[in-house]
Amino acid sequence: MTITQLQYVLAVAEYQNFTLAAEKSFVTQPTLSMQIQKLEDELDILIFDRSKKPIQLTEVGKKIVEQARNIVNESSRIKDIVDQQKGFIGGEFKLGIIPTIMPTLLPMFLKNFINKYPKINLKIEEQNTETLIKKLQEGHIDAAIAATPLEIENIKEKPLYYEPFVAYVPENHRLFSKQKISIDDLDVDDILLLEDGHCFREGVINLCKANKNSKDDNFQLASGSFETMIKLSNEGLGMTLLPYLHTLDLPESEKKHLRFFEEPNPAREVSLIFHKSELKLQIVEALRDVISGVIRGAIAFQNVKIISPIGNKKNTKIPTV
Incomplete structure (x- = not known):
């Protein structure tokens, strides 16, 4: 054998x-x-x-x-x-990233990472969380970046940062006049969501379930991207929720629609996830160091409520990253 x-x-x-x-x-x-x-x-x-x-x-x-x-x-x-033992950090490394994180995070760290670790042949693919977990468990990728906690057997999680949810509210909406909103203000009947399969969608649903006044009705409208949801919201079809990093590059004309939550800010935990065998751990740590370095200062929220894609929630005091 x-x-x-x-x-x-x-x-x-x-x-x-x-x-x-x-x-x-x-x-x-x-x-x-x-x-x-x-x-x-x-x-x-x-x-x-x-x-x-x-x-x-x-x-x-x-x-x-x-x-x-x-x-x-x-x-x-x-x-x-x-x-x-030799202190070598190089070779092929396959990294998966979920769609709601890839467009904002990848441009922030990729160039820095390539410059700092030129011997690493980084191969990146975009997949949903379920697919990435399966690929991790079967050894087809080395690590992934996803929203956590997931609590999956044989998968380890190392938090990278905590990203608050931000509301995008059209002018004709009942919440537009408010400077800050609370979870109790949310009504599932007028929130635009991502399509099924996105963990950010599940996080929003779990956040709305925290509002005891929310109904259990199905959401009426779902879209495949944050950009589409913003356009639909601008047409007066409802408010939506965005991850904080996605709001940084919005044009000034659209930033007037942003509304932050009262503390503790609902947020998602974003982590590097990898198999418990810890293969290529030195590259996992290199990725974590670079991403933590570039994200520091971009997100300065301290008091957040972590909203898990599987429904867990926890209040936590997070050091400014």
Whole structure:
């Protein structure tokens, strides 16, 4: 049994196709098939049911894949140990970022990070939280930036910053005349939301549920982007809530619509999340240091109420970041 054989097994389990798995593993299909066959012969079991299309794992194959993933991850730690011993921070690093964070945060830190760590080959993809968690657990990405707390088994969270919610209120709205608003002012019937699948949407819903006067009615209008929600709000179709960093680049003509909350400010916790195996931890820490450095001063709120995408809430005194 070899690490390479286990890597081939994981590839076939993921792609459910020997030819595609071989292509993604950069070997010929006969080579990959032969190595998996040798492993099955050695163990005297079948890992894959080849009679089904697409190829399926057998019951024992499912257990082997789970253990193979642990073994491959642990074998990668050896190189990590050597890199850390040598003080080397480099190599390929796959980072996922959720859509409601990517457009504002990435431009703030990417150039600084590349300049400071030129030996890191950073590969970034935008996905929703559910997809990023799955990719982390399966080892397809090294870390992700998402709203937390998530409380997912095998996933560690390191907070980066706390980003307040800000209301965007059109002139014809009942709250436009108020300088600051409270959670009790929210009415689910006139709030524009992101589409399903965005954790910021879930955070807003959980925030509204904190208002005991809110109804349980479905939201009437949802959109795919903050920009669209702002345009719809400007048309008088309702207010919306935005993450604080997104408000910084709004034109002055639109900033007059912003309304902050009374303390404690409802906010989302934004964290680096990664597998508990802590592979490439030195790069995770490098990312955290750079992001914390550039975000310092951009967000100066101290007394915030963390609104979790899974419904948890906590009041906390946050040092100015």
